[in-house]
Amino acid sequence: MGTRGREIVGKHADRVIELLNKAFADEWLAYYQYWVGAKVVSGPMKDAVIAELMQHAADELRHADMVSNRIIQLGGTPVTTPMKWFEFSNCKYDEPSDPFVKKILEQNIGGEQCAISVYHAMIEEVAGKDPVTWNMAAQILQDEVTHEEDLQALQEDLELMLKGRT
């Protein structure tokens, strides 16, 4: 823990750590959902979808790293067992039980939209209280917005292909 670093967050630190641990659980669940989705996905354009999902999975893991570093800076402990991920997470885990590419894209777009809402809410709540967490959440939000757009662009191409227009 950085003592002066925590001091500037003052009485808000415990609440910020709680928000961060919830986002941390989300990132791990998103990482696994995208990673395993990339393994099982099938159907048209699957190679392009696999490449995108693997890139997103790597980004979610990097986000988990960023969030855990901030938790530790504030004197907290990142959730230490995967058993707690479901308890802490904001976004549900969408099991890729149907491997069809259209379904996997829909599930993962839902995941990105949830992540966008989570980081947007975090930014609003910590504004004026914790500039370091604000800045981290803004960086992650930027990635999640890009992720949503990447997947929706693939979804549009897939729709065209399924309609036989390409």
Ligand SMILES: [Fe+2]
């Ligand atoms: Fe993320």
Ligand SMILES: [Fe+2]
């Ligand atoms: Fe994402």
